[in-house]
Amino acid sequence: MPDTLFLVELGGVVLVLAVLARVGARFGFSPIPLYLLAGLAFGEGGVIPLVTADDFIEAGAEIGLILLLFSLGLEYSARELVDSMRSNATIGLLDLVFNFVPGFVAGLFLGWGPVAATVLGGVTYISSSGVIARTLHDLEWMGNRETPIVLAILVFEDLVMAGFLPFITAILVGGDGTGVVLSIVLSLLVVLAVLAGAARYGPALSRAVFSHSDEAMLLGVLAIVLLMAGGTQALNISAAVGAFLAGIAMSGPSADRARALLVPLRAVFAAAFFIFFGVQIDPGGIPPVIVPAVALATVGAATKFVTGWIGAHRFGLRRRGRVRAGVALIARGEFSIVIAGLAVAAGAEPELGPIAATYVLVLAIVGPLAARAADRLPPSPTTGKAQST
Amino acid sequence: MPVVNEVRLPGIGVRYEFVTEDGSRVGVIHHRTGERELVLYEQDDPDTSHDLLRLTPEDGRTLAELLGVSQVARELTELEQDVEGLAIDRLPLAATSPYAGRTIGDTGARTKTGVSIVAILRPGGAIPAPGPEFGLQAGDVLVVVGTPRGIEELAILLRPS
Numbered sequence: 001m002p003d004t005l006f007l008v009e010l011g012g013v014v015l016v017l018a019v020l021a022r023v024g025a026r027f028g029f030s031p032i033p034l035y036l037l038a039g040l041a042f043g044e045g046g047v048i049p050l051v052t053a054d055d056f057i058e059a060g061a062e063i064g065l066i067l068l069l070f071s072l073g074l075e076y077s078a079r080e081l082v083d084s085m086r087s088n089a090t091i092g093l094l095d096l097v098f099n100f101v102p103g104f105v106a107g108l109f110l111g112w113g114p115v116a117a118t119v120l121g122g123v124t125y126i127s128s129s130g131v132i133a134r135t136l137h138d139l140e141w142m143g144n145r146e147t148p149i150v151l152a153i154l155v156f157e158d159l160v161m162a163g164f165l166p167f168i169t170a171i172l173v174g175g176d177g178t179g180v181v182l183s184i185v186l187s188l189l190v191v192l193a194v195l196a197g198a199a200r201y202g203p204a205l206s207r208a209v210f211s212h213s214d215e216a217m218l219l220g221v222l223a224i225v226l227l228m229a230g231g232t233q234a235l236n237i238s239a240a241v242g243a244f245l246a247g248i249a250m251s252g253p254s255a256d257r258a259r260a261l262l263v264p265l266r267a268v269f270a271a272a273f274f275i276f277f278g279v280q281i282d283p284g285g286i287p288p289v290i291v292p293a294v295a296l297a298t299v300g301a302a303t304k305f306v307t308g309w310i311g312a313h314r315f316g317l318r319r320r321g322r323v324r325a326g327v328a329l330i331a332r333g334e335f336s337i338v339i340a341g342l343a344v345a346a347g348a349e350p351e352l353g354p355i356a357a358t359y360v361l362v363l364a365i366v367g368p369l370a371a372r373a374a375d376r377l378p379p380s381p382t383t384g385k386a387q388s389t
Numbered sequence: 390m391p392v393v394n395e396v397r398l399p400g401i402g403v404r405y406e407f408v409t410e411d412g413s414r415v416g417v418i419h420h421r422t423g424e425r426e427l428v429l430y431e432q433d434d435p436d437t438s439h440d441l442l443r444l445t446p447e448d449g450r451t452l453a454e455l456l457g458v459s460q461v462a463r464e465l466t467e468l469e470q471d472v473e474g475l476a477i478d479r480l481p482l483a484a485t486s487p488y489a490g491r492t493i494g495d496t497g498a499r500t501k502t503g504v505s506i507v508a509i510l511r512p513g514g515a516i517p518a519p520g521p522e523f524g525l526q527a528g529d530v531l532v533v534v535g536t537p538r539g540i541e542e543l544a545i546l547l548r549p550s
Binding site: 140 | 401428
């Protein structure tokens with residue numbers, strides 16, 4: 001009776017997730033690293049490998065990725081993104097250089113090809129908006145003067161990601177030199193066309209999908225997201241990009257309602273996404289890469305700290321504000337996994353998955369911890385002679 | 390009335406800050422979810438804030454009512470819920486805005502953005518339905534009605550250039 005077994009197995013997985021989410025909430029941590037660990041245990045070579053539920057979780061993971069990126073897009077309008085790019089270009093580019101380069105160089109060091117190294121650069125670059133937003137809220141930092149700077153850096157990163165994802169998909173698909181260049185150009189053109197379309201027709205689309213019925217609204221939004229994601233995927237551009245662009249296109253009251261309605265759905269499918277990433281990784285692959293991964297995490301924490309420090313310094317903040325901006329940015333999470341997930345799915349370097357997982361595990365935990373430590377820093381002395389850690 | 394500083398928090402909402410007569414720096418954070426946070430900044434470190442209150446939309450309205458804000462804003466909020474696609478917002482006029490000390494007609498808000506300025510909130514009380522000859526002052530809070538996009542455009546128009 002395979003059907004009965006399927007439900008029991010899926011129920012077991014969801015039960016584990018429920019317990020982990022509870023643990024995370026209890027201690028004020030993001031459950032993402034815990035989900036990854038659970039995924040490792042459920043995968044091949046793990047403690048309790050899945051037998052029947054893996055197909056379902058794989059499909060769920062795909063939807064989870066789409067919903068993650070769609071919610072990210074919902075946070076912004078096309079105008080906000082463009083404004084942000086103009087006014088935060090310097091610190092945004094600094095962030096990109098400081099945090100992309102270590103991963104890229106480490107990849108080359110490990111003897112990988114440029115494609116896998118670029119992916120690792122993306123993994124080390126992007127901070128976790130989800131973990132950081134939660135930390136800012138929990139520590140009551142929303143009022144602080146460094147917060148707009150931290151958020152501006154995150155927006156810039158998300159914008160870079162909109163260009164990075166199609167780029168990485170194109171180079172992962174590979175082919176000969178001209179083929180790659182062609183598909184990169186094509187995908188960037190599609191992204192620009194959709195962005196322009198979103199700025200122009202987004203409001204009309206948002207009005208069309210708006211409904212006072214929760215059911216009609218939710219289904220309408222889901223249909224648009226899945227179709228956009230599927231459409232971009234059919235063009236060989238990541239489905240994640242289509243979902244992100246769909247989110248950007250939606251604005252006004254529709255975006256507010258969609259955001260609220262999607263919260264529970266996203267929680268379920270995003271969990272499936274993180275589990276599935278863990279499932280794809282052989283836990284046996286982690287011990288050999290633990291040293292480079294932890295070293296990379298140490299560097300990644302330091303470079304983000306410096307980025308935040310410089311950003312806050314440029315806005316004339318004092319020591320304590322600069323420290324807070326630095327530590328706030330350390331956390332990596334969902335989007336590092338999104339980038340690594342594309343490469344793992346495309347069958348890139350086998351060490352990439354374990355390194356990315358370890359890197360995120362470490363920094364998703366260290367980031368919020370460092371923020372809590374910084375929160376207890378004494379006020380800046382006017383002479384500024386005290387040293388922080 | 391002190392100058393109200395507006396800071397955008399992308400993905401979160403907007404933060405308004407001002408310095409009270411006795412020198413305390415106060416901030417109000419408008420979350421997009423409707424939640425409101427009231428924060429107070431440390432005297433010796435202006436970068437650091439402490440939460441005084443976290444308010445639900447309903448709490449926020451109650452507090453505003455108790456602090457003496459007129460009925461106008463609240464009735465508009467109810468209107469906003471009735472008409473689809475209509476947005477109502479409050480735009481504070483900074484002292485450095487090019488329109489501080491000029492009239493509503495000068496802004497060309499209606500022609501340029503399609504947005505109507507339906508009331509002005511001042512410490513002395515609200516002025517409903519101001520005409521085009523009405524003189525704006527720094528620190529005024531403009532209650533505006535229009536499309537979300539139009540309001541965004543008006544906010545940019547009023548911003549110090």
